[in-house]
Amino acid sequence: MNKVMVIGSFLILLAGCAKPPENPNILDDQATAAGDQGSSYGGDCAGMTGTAPVIDTEDRDQWGTAGLDLEAMDRRFEAGDDFFCFVNGAWYVNFLMPEDKTRYGSFTLLADKSEARVKKIIEELATRAPDPDTLEGKVAAFYSAYLDSDGIDKRGLAPAQSYLQQIQQIKNRTDLAEAFGTLGFASPLGGWVDIDSKDTENYIFYITQSGLGLPDRDIYLSDDGENKATRAGYLKYLTVLLAAADYAEPAVVAARVLALETDIARAHWDRAVGRNRNLTYNKITLDKLLELGAGFPMEPMLQKLQLAEQAEFVVRELNPNSAKIAELGLDEDQVEKISGGGVSGILSLMVSADLADWQAYLTAHFLSDHAAVLPKAIDHASFEFYAKQLRGQEQQRPRWKRAVSAVESSLGEAVGSIYAARYFPPENKRAMDALVKNLRLAMADNLDELAWMSDATKVAARDKLKKFTPKMGYAEKFATYESLTVGSHAFENTMAANRWAYDDMIGQLGQPIDRTEWFMLPQTVNAYYSPNRNEIVFPAAILQPPFFNIAADPAINYGAIGAVIGHELGHGFDDQGSKSDGDGVLRNWWSDADRQAFEDKTDALVGQYDAFCPLDGGDTCINGRLGLGENSGDLGGLSMALKAYKMSLDGNGDGRISADEQAPVIGGYTGEQRFFMAWAQAWRSKYREQALRQQLIRGPHSPPYYRVNGVVRNFDEWYEAFDVDAESALYLPPSERIRIW
Numbered sequence: 024m025n026k027v028m029v030i031g032s033f034l035i036l037l038a039g040c041a042k043p044p045e046n047p048n049i050l051d052d053q054a055t056a057a058g059d060q061g062s063s064y065g066g067d068c069a070g071m072t073g074t075a076p077v078i079d080t081e082d083r084d085q086w087g088t089a090g091l092d093l094e095a096m097d098r099r100f101e102a103g104d105d106f107f108c109f110v111n112g113a114w115y116v117n118f119l120m121p122e123d124k125t126r127y128g129s130f131t132l133l134a135d136k137s138e139a140r141v142k143k144i145i146e147e148l149a150t151r152a153p154d155p156d157t158l159e160g161k162v163a164a165f166y167s168a169y170l171d172s173d174g175i176d177k178r179g180l181a182p183a184q185s186y187l188q189q190i191q192q193i194k195n196r197t198d199l200a201e202a203f204g205t206l207g208f209a210s211p212l213g214g215w216v217d218i219d220s221k222d223t224e225n226y227i228f229y230i231t232q233s234g235l236g237l238p239d240r241d242i243y244l245s246d247d248g249e250n251k252a253t254r255a256g257y258l259k260y261l262t263v264l265l266a267a268a269d270y271a272e273p274a275v276v277a278a279r280v281l282a283l284e285t286d287i288a289r290a291h292w293d294r295a296v297g298r299n300r301n302l303t304y305n306k307i308t309l310d311k312l313l314e315l316g317a318g319f320p321m322e323p324m325l326q327k328l329q330l331a332e333q334a335e336f337v338v339r340e341l342n343p344n345s346a347k348i349a350e351l352g353l354d355e356d357q358v359e360k361i362s363g364g365g366v367s368g369i370l371s372l373m374v375s376a377d378l379a380d381w382q383a384y385l386t387a388h389f390l391s392d393h394a395a396v397l398p399k400a401i402d403h404a405s406f407e408f409y410a411k412q413l414r415g416q417e418q419q420r421p422r423w424k425r426a427v428s429a430v431e432s433s434l435g436e437a438v439g440s441i442y443a444a445r446y447f448p449p450e451n452k453r454a455m456d457a458l459v460k461n462l463r464l465a466m467a468d469n470l471d472e473l474a475w476m477s478d479a480t481k482v483a484a485r486d487k488l489k490k491f492t493p494k495m496g497y498a499e500k501f502a503t504y505e506s507l508t509v510g511s512h513a514f515e516n517t518m519a520a521n522r523w524a525y526d527d528m529i530g531q532l533g534q535p536i537d538r539t540e541w542f543m544l545p546q547t548v549n550a551y552y553s554p555n556r557n558e559i560v561f562p563a564a565i566l567q568p569p570f571f572n573i574a575a576d577p578a579i580n581y582g583a584i585g586a587v588i589g590h591e592l593g594h595g596f597d598d599q600g601s602k603s604d605g606d607g608v609l610r611n612w613w614s615d616a617d618r619q620a621f622e623d624k625t626d627a628l629v630g631q632y633d634a635f636c637p638l639d640g641g642d643t644c645i646n647g648r649l650g651l652g653e654n655s656g657d658l659g660g661l662s663m664a665l666k667a668y669k670m671s672l673d674g675n676g677d678g679r680i681s682a683d684e685q686a687p688v689i690g691g692y693t694g695e696q697r698f699f700m701a702w703a704q705a706w707r708s709k710y711r712e713q714a715l716r717q718q719l720i721r722g723p724h725s726p727p728y729y730r731v732n733g734v735v736r737n738f739d740e741w742y743e744a745f746d747v748d749a750e751s752a753l754y755l756p757p758s759e760r761i762r763i764w
């Protein structure tokens with residue numbers, strides 16, 4: 024279970040780096056996923072039997088001289104019918120899903136490798152028996168306390184008692200407000216500190232809707248798919264939690280908690296509409312925020328959260344007035360989807376809902392949010408619902424793996440500094456810098472050629488491209504956790520670490536912007552683009568095969584990590600990222616005509632993805648609108664990377680690839696073929712059906728099968744490279760192929 028989902032209190036913690044940047048355009052949802060077997064969504068390339076993954080923490084090359092896993096291919100598939108299965112089919116059929124996973128792919132493979140390496144680092148630290156006041160000592164103590172599940176079990180609910188008592192003693196709305204502001208308690212409002220999107224020299228506190236125990240509001244509100252069964256499972260889970268907290272009629276009270284959460288869900292905005300950054304940027308004064316409370320005493324909550332002195336806030340889900348609706352061009356359907364009230368709807372629930380129901384809600388969520396460091400019965404109930412029922416995970420992950428994750432969440436930068444020094448050699452950094460340079464040139468070239476964009480807008484776009492900051496490998500500095508005390512009890516350690524992370528984050532308010540800050544650890548297999556900072560960030564752990572292979576030829580590296588970097592760069596120009604300029608400021612630098620032309624293109628892309636319906640006999644589909652930023656990022660990224668790849672071949676720089684500059688044929692495949700195959704290989708992946716369902720509901724990333732097949736069919740070069748014609752299943756007539764960047 025990951026932190027973002029579990030910690031429902033006012034802050035949204037993300038790993039050890041304390042908070043997500045606003046609109047963190049992360050590359051993949053892997054962090055929220057754990058494993059997968061059953062589902063077949065890729066036609067015949069689906070299969071159930073085979074071998075489990077082998078995790079190799081040393082860098083013995085598994086990718087051959089071609090940089091491609093040729094044994095993973097299934098040549099019975101025509102590339103033009105199913106490119107994913109053509110490249111990955113044999114792997115797909117032969118791969119045996121580990122029981123503690125709900126999906127598996129290149130990300131997981133590298134994440135497992137990272138996990139094993141981090142374990143090694145921690146155990147080495149521990150064997151040296153370091154002084155508990157040193158950083159090494161804190162890591163070792165945190166890890167071993169977390170591992171001690173028998174010790175945790177023996178203490179029962181004793182460590183949680185003072186928190187549960189505080190909840191029981193709530194007598195009025197002021198007490199309730201204090202509870203919502205207390206770290207460790209759930210709250211239907213969340214928030215974090217980040218750069219102010221319109222004033223990028225200052226930090227500000229963002230407030231957002233939160234507080235649901237189920238992953239999406241629609242699960243509460245619609246009976247589609249498995250939603251009813253999911254709610255029934257959740258009700259059962261709440262009942263177990265409330266029984267553990269000694270409620271006399273836990274089932275009755277659980278039903279009331281579910282009803283309360285359903286009301287919260289009604290107030291929530293729809294996820295896809297809520298992606299609109301102009302709609303969610305609502306800066307208001309403290310007085311205005313207090314007014315929104317309409318009878319709910321917000322001061323004690325803000326006081327507790329160290330926010331009472333803040334002059335301004337950004338409230339993401341603030342009801343737009345008619346002028347704003349007109350300005351943003353929202354249609355009736357979109358307005359309907361955000362009509363629940365957002366933050367003010369939630370605040371009025373804080374006033375109107377029964378105190379007893381809020382108490383039960385806080386109690387159940389407190390136990391659920393800290394299940395991993397509470398007695399086994401609670402931990403097990405959490406697994407049964409969140410992992411097994413929701414995602415189809417068959418077995419709990421071994422305790423050591425969870426302990427590694429917990430160290431990563433709480434003291435990740437302590438491990439990160441060692442990881443970076445050990446596993447990210449300087450030559451990798453140099454190679455990456457060269458790749459990024461070519462990608463930037465390619466993007467500049469692509470911009471010049473765009474027929475749909477006006478010259479004035481191109482000037483601003485080029486300026487934005489010039490100001491991009493790439494960060495590769497690891498941060499310049501790492502947290503030292505000096506004020507964090509770690510002892511021998513997992514529960515107390517977790518609470519202390521959350522406190523440390525929150526204080527660290529809040530301490531940024533009023534300070535100059537820290538441009539060196541990273542929101543991911545070097546050992547994290549992922550990447551992101553931050554529009555407020557106009558930067559792309561690639562941790563060391565993703566800069567490995569099959570994404571980046573220093574031994575492979577350029578086709579592989581451009582097709583995999585090159586396109587992934589292009590994807591992140593593309594976020595700077597996608598439907599939301601393009602709303603920030605080169606300095607990260609949220610402002611319109613497009614002409615209306617350009618914006619319209621861009622939206623016509625992206626609408627067509629929404630249509631292509633809406634038509635991919637992998638579940639329930641074609642009834643459950645990708646939400647093309649929700650995934651738009653990601654899908655256009657993939658399309659733009661691959662296009663940039665292809666261009667950069669060609670530039671890398673053009674040794675004499677005359678703008679064409681002469682005969683002696685052609686890429687060699689390696690492993691039987693041409694340079695362009697390997698380029699596209701590297702993309703498909705990087706996204707090889709398998710899901711359990713439940714995990715796939717959650718991914719479709721929550722988005723925004725399309726399942727990897729479609730990140731491959733949905734993208735390549737828009738490239739003329741792919742048709743040429745693999746002789747794809749109108750008879751092929753993936754064929755699109757040239758007029759329907761979309762090229763945005």
Ligand SMILES: [Zn+2]
Nearest residue numbers: 048049050656
């Ligand atoms: Zn992305």
